[in-house]
Amino acid sequence: MTDRPRRVTRALLSVSDKTGLIEFARALAGLGIDLVSTGGTAKAIAAAGLKVSDVSELTGFPEMMDGRVKTLHPKVHGGLLAIRDNGDHAKAMKDHGIAPIDLLVVNLYPFEATVDKGAPYEDCIENIDIGGPAMIRAAAKNHDDVAVVVEAQDYQAVLDELKANDGATTLGLRKRLAAKAYARTAAYDAAISNWFAVQLATDAPDYRAFGGRLAQTLRYGENPHQTAAFYRTPDRRxxxxxxxxxxxxxxxxxxxxxxxxxxxxxxxxxxxxxxxxxxxxxxxxxxxxxxxxxxxxxxxxxxxxxxxxxxxxxxxxxxxxxxxxxxxxxxxxxxxxxxxxxxxxxxxxxxxxxxxxxxAGGLPDPRARGLTAKTVAGGLLVQGRDNAVVDDMALTVATKRAPTDAEMRDLRFAFRIAKHVKSNTIVYAKDLATVGIGAGQMSRVDSARIAARKADDAARELKLAQPLTIGSVVASDAFFPFADGMLACVEAGATAVIQPGGSMRDDEVIKAADEHGIAMVFTGVRHFRH
The missing domain is CATH 3.40.140.20 (AICAR transformylase, duplication domain)
Known part of the structure; x- marks a missing residue:
C-alpha cells in the first residue's frame, strides 16, 4: 500500500447514536462531500437543512422487513469494497452503476445497552445489528481506499485530515480507524455470543470471546516495566x-x-x-x-x-x-x-x-451469576463467579458442642470474609470484626500462625492485655487436611471453627476439636481464591 491521500467524494452515514451527527454532516457537506444516509439518520440530516440522498436512491430498493434490509446490496458493498486502482474493479463499477463510497460512518444498534437495561429477549434480538457490522468490516478491509468511523469521538480527527489534505484522508488515519472498526465489531459480537450463552444456560460454549471498551490507559501495570490498560465490559456490575x-x-x-x-x-x-x-x-x-x-x-x-x-x-x-x-x-x-x-x-x-x-452508584449483588477469566500460556481459564453466600448455606454442627448464638454470628461473619482472602485462608473474628487474617500461604498451619502473630502485634500497638484472638472464632476457606491447622487456631485462643469439611480426616479433626471443647460447623462449600 502506498501512503497517499484518498479524496472523499461520497460519505454514507448510518448511526444509532446521533451525538455530534449534524455538526459532522454539515462540515462534510461544507467540503463538498455528497451525503448518503438511511432511515432516521437521513431524516435527522435533512431536518437540519442539509442535502442528503436516501440509501434507497443508491440501491434502487426500499428499506424492507422493518428496516432489517436496507444496506445489504451490491451498490453499497461494491462502493465500499472496490479497489480504486484495480482495472477490473473499476470496470465492474462502471458496468453496474456502482458509485464509490469513500467514507463510512456507522455506529451499531445499542445491543449492549439493551441487554444492560434488562430488555425482553425479542428486544435484544432486534437490537442485533447486521448491516452495520457488514459495512464496517467491508470498509475496514478496503482501508487503502475507504475511511471508516465507528464512534463520534473520531469525527474531529477525520475533519482535521480532510481540511489539512484538501478533502482527502491519509493511509495512517485509515489504518487506525480500520483497526478500531474491527475491534468494535469483535467486542459487539462477543457481547452477543456471551448473551446467547446465558440464554441457553451454556457454561462452556465451543467458542468464548470477551470484549470491552477502553476506559483508561494506565501508566503501567503491576510493575513499572509492564504496560496496562483498563477496559469496561458489557457486564456493568x-x-x-x-x-x-x-x-x-x-x-x-x-x-x-x-x-x-x-x-x-x-x-x-x-x-x-x-x-x-x-x-x-x-x-x-x-x-x-x-x-x-x-x-x-x-x-x-x-x-x-x-x-x-x-x-x-x-x-x-x-x-x-x-x-x-x-x-x-x-x-x-x-x-x-x-x-x-x-x-x-x-x-x-x-x-x-x-x-x-x-x-459506584450501588453495590454488586454477591449472589449474581457471572464469569471471571484468567490468562494462561496460550489460553483462558474461565469460570463462574463465586456467588455462594454463607447466609444461604445449610450449616451443620460437627462437634459435640454447638456454637453459642454469639459464636454463630461471628462464624458467619468470618466465613463471609474468608471468601475474599487469598488461599490458604484463616480468618479470626470477634464481635463482628476481624482480629487476625492469614492469607496466601502454602500451608494452612502457617496461615493460622501468621494471623495469630498479626493479632499479637495489634494487641501491643493497641496496648491490650491480650490479643483479640483469645475468645475469637475462626474461619478456614477450605477443609483442614489434618488437625494441626485447627489446633494452631485453638492455641491462638479460638473457641469455635467454621470450615467446609470434606477431608478424609474430618473425624480426626472433629475428635481434636471435641477434646478441646471447640465448637465446629461445616458449610459444605469451599472458597478457594487463587
Missing amino acids: AGVSTARQLQGKELSYNNINDTDAAYECVAEFDATRTAACVIIKHANPCGVAEGADLASAYRKALACDQTSAYGGIIAFNRTLDADAANAVAGIFTEVIIAPDATEEAIAIIGKRKNLRLLL
Whole structure:
C-alpha cells in the first residue's frame, strides 16, 4: 500500500447514536462531500437543512422487513469494497452503476445497552445489528481506499485530515480507524455470543470471546516495566467500572485491582441490615468489620492491622457520611469507594487532594451469576463467579458442642470474609470484626500462625492485655487436611471453627476439636481464591 491521500467524494452515514451527527454532516457537506444516509439518520440530516440522498436512491430498493434490509446490496458493498486502482474493479463499477463510497460512518444498534437495561429477549434480538457490522468490516478491509468511523469521538480527527489534505484522508488515519472498526465489531459480537450463552444456560460454549471498551490507559501495570490498560465490559456490575471519581489522580492498575477486591468484599454485607467497612492491601482484606455506623465499622476494621492499612483501599457499603470521612482522614489512604457520599463528606475528603474518592452508584449483588477469566500460556481459564453466600448455606454442627448464638454470628461473619482472602485462608473474628487474617500461604498451619502473630502485634500497638484472638472464632476457606491447622487456631485462643469439611480426616479433626471443647460447623462449600 502506498501512503497517499484518498479524496472523499461520497460519505454514507448510518448511526444509532446521533451525538455530534449534524455538526459532522454539515462540515462534510461544507467540503463538498455528497451525503448518503438511511432511515432516521437521513431524516435527522435533512431536518437540519442539509442535502442528503436516501440509501434507497443508491440501491434502487426500499428499506424492507422493518428496516432489517436496507444496506445489504451490491451498490453499497461494491462502493465500499472496490479497489480504486484495480482495472477490473473499476470496470465492474462502471458496468453496474456502482458509485464509490469513500467514507463510512456507522455506529451499531445499542445491543449492549439493551441487554444492560434488562430488555425482553425479542428486544435484544432486534437490537442485533447486521448491516452495520457488514459495512464496517467491508470498509475496514478496503482501508487503502475507504475511511471508516465507528464512534463520534473520531469525527474531529477525520475533519482535521480532510481540511489539512484538501478533502482527502491519509493511509495512517485509515489504518487506525480500520483497526478500531474491527475491534468494535469483535467486542459487539462477543457481547452477543456471551448473551446467547446465558440464554441457553451454556457454561462452556465451543467458542468464548470477551470484549470491552477502553476506559483508561494506565501508566503501567503491576510493575513499572509492564504496560496496562483498563477496559469496561458489557457486564456493568456495580463497582470500580461504574464508579465516578470525584477527586485525586488517576487510578493505577494496582488501585483498580485492589478497589475491586474491596468493593466485592463489602458487598457481602447487606446495607439495610448493617454498616460495614473493608480495608484492602494487595488484594487481601487486612481489616473488616460491621458496626452501628460506618465510622465505628471503620475503627473496628482498622484495629485489626493498622500497619497494613496504611496506604490501603477502603470500601463502605453505605453512603459515606461526615463521621466516617473524618475517621478515614486520620491515616494515609489511596482510595475510598462507596455507593454514594453526602456533600459534607465530599467536602471533608476534598481537603486531601491525593485521596481518590469513588462513588459506584450501588453495590454488586454477591449472589449474581457471572464469569471471571484468567490468562494462561496460550489460553483462558474461565469460570463462574463465586456467588455462594454463607447466609444461604445449610450449616451443620460437627462437634459435640454447638456454637453459642454469639459464636454463630461471628462464624458467619468470618466465613463471609474468608471468601475474599487469598488461599490458604484463616480468618479470626470477634464481635463482628476481624482480629487476625492469614492469607496466601502454602500451608494452612502457617496461615493460622501468621494471623495469630498479626493479632499479637495489634494487641501491643493497641496496648491490650491480650490479643483479640483469645475468645475469637475462626474461619478456614477450605477443609483442614489434618488437625494441626485447627489446633494452631485453638492455641491462638479460638473457641469455635467454621470450615467446609470434606477431608478424609474430618473425624480426626472433629475428635481434636471435641477434646478441646471447640465448637465446629461445616458449610459444605469451599472458597478457594487463587
